[in-house]
Amino acid sequence: MVAAVACEKVEKQYTKGKEIVEVLAGIDLSIEHGEFLALMGPSGSGKTTLLNLIGGLDQPSAGSIFVSGKNLTEMKAKALAKWRSENVGFVFQFYNLLPVLTAQRNVELPLLLTNLSRKQRQKNAATALEIVGLQDRAKHKPSELSGGQQQRVAIARAIVADPSLLVCDEPTGDLDRETADQILGLLQTLNKDHGKTIIMVTHDPRAADRAEHILYMDKGKLVSGSGVAV
């Protein structure tokens, strides 16, 4: 069976003026289906950059990235956008909900790109909100929700199109201990009961403990850990 995610000699450079910044220096990585992986490391080590590449938000400078056998590095922007909408869910530190839309409509957003009927879209969004335990807040705007609730809405939005992969960049970075624990519990449920492969960047060792494996990054390289670093 092909890996959920496979990175081969992935490099990423940015040019700042004349200077070339080496952000990822040859990443080799394989993640199995149904894994819950935490990615840790100092600030600026390239965690977000790697996550964005795996999620198909950007292209590496060199190397290849396969997700469920699909080579992302060969895809054009438009095809990649469509692929993202069907295969990846994103959760960010600052929730990134659209403030003008209700929770329900925020969750429906990814479904606007599908052929689902309006009724079906509403039904699926309601189901996703139910999974994160917010069915009674469907009509609220983000500004009327707490941070933890907003993050739940963001998670509902990430899973509503039923992708197999969730990428989460410091999903609890802006939450207090207790709320963070609830969100982590939710991610664990999605991993165990719904079979989602999850990659989570975090600075918090207690959060990382909830994952099955932890990978460490430093200066654009994977350094050690119990993940299947090749």
Next chain:
Amino acid sequence: MKLFGLVWANLFRKPTRTILTLLSVAIAFLLFILLRSISAAFDSGLDVSATERLVVVAKYSQIDRLPFSQKQQILSIEGVDGITHTTWFGGIYQEPKNFFAKFPVDPLSYFDLHPELTLVPSNALQRFSQERTAAVVDIGLAEEYGWSIGDVIPIISDIYLRNDGSRAWEFELVGTFSENGESQNFPLFLFHYEYFNESVAFGRDQVSNWQLRLNQPDRADEIAQLVDALFENSPDPTKTASEDEFNRQFARQLGDMGFITTMIMSAVFFTIVLLTGNTMAQALRERIPELAVLKTLGFTDQTIFLVVLGEAVLLCVVGALLGIAGGFVIGPGLSAGLSGVFGSFEVVPVTALEALVCSLVIGVVIGLAPAISAQRLTIVDALRS
């Protein structure tokens, strides 16, 4: 279409800002509708003028009168095929604000030279020419003042005194006239010149202008010169021009409406583009992270382009619709109030359509720059900011 909800919701991110912008767009288009309608009324007045008609007025002032004796001399010029005349009477119907022009005319020659006018009922022209106190009026005037055939219409003259020292005149309405069923831009009240001429205590045997029909329209310029040459050295020198030219001069005296309209609207729309454009650019900056999220979720660059452009267009079109609606509501009242100044004007669907097209174009102009920068936004950079 599924995205319409998103575009619509975005407009109400800052309700106060949106409402203020909508209002300014709406007012601009209200102005557009009203000015267009007024200047269209002017243009149509110019269009209908038959080119083969010449108008002869006193050389130095249109207030001066011309002697009736000129008629035969003008008719003797080759190429002049018919002649009629109108005379400024002034006069008040009930109140000074009921303004419309009242002309004593020669019934048969007047309607002979104005074939574009249709009289009803069928015996109207016969009665008008035979009954001394008969009058015919523009169909719009009859409607406005609720006159019907057989009504006696009292007019108080403010210029002319009657033989018996009074200023009261009474006319019996015997018919109405229209141009293809429509009221004229300068609706007229016409009565018998002979009755007028016999009744006035002064100013007899004089008219304000002669109107000539030519059977050789291509000689119009030459004939005009011949007429003026005829009276050059008489006590009553004349100035002759085509009816078009005459109307144009008249319109020019009131200001070149078309030009003024264009100038005002250009200034207004320029301001709108600047203001709304600035608002849109500002709104876009606030939303960079959101647009990045939409792209993250799989919305393509093209879709994002359309969403942002759609917002600008929607803002302008909704504003324009409000303005257009306002125009249809205010227009009729304003037209009635200003009819003495401009003639009556009407807000027509074509003008509304023009406004709508205009708003689409302005929406695109305003939305294009923000839409392009939204399209170019790269996700990772936007998410970092």
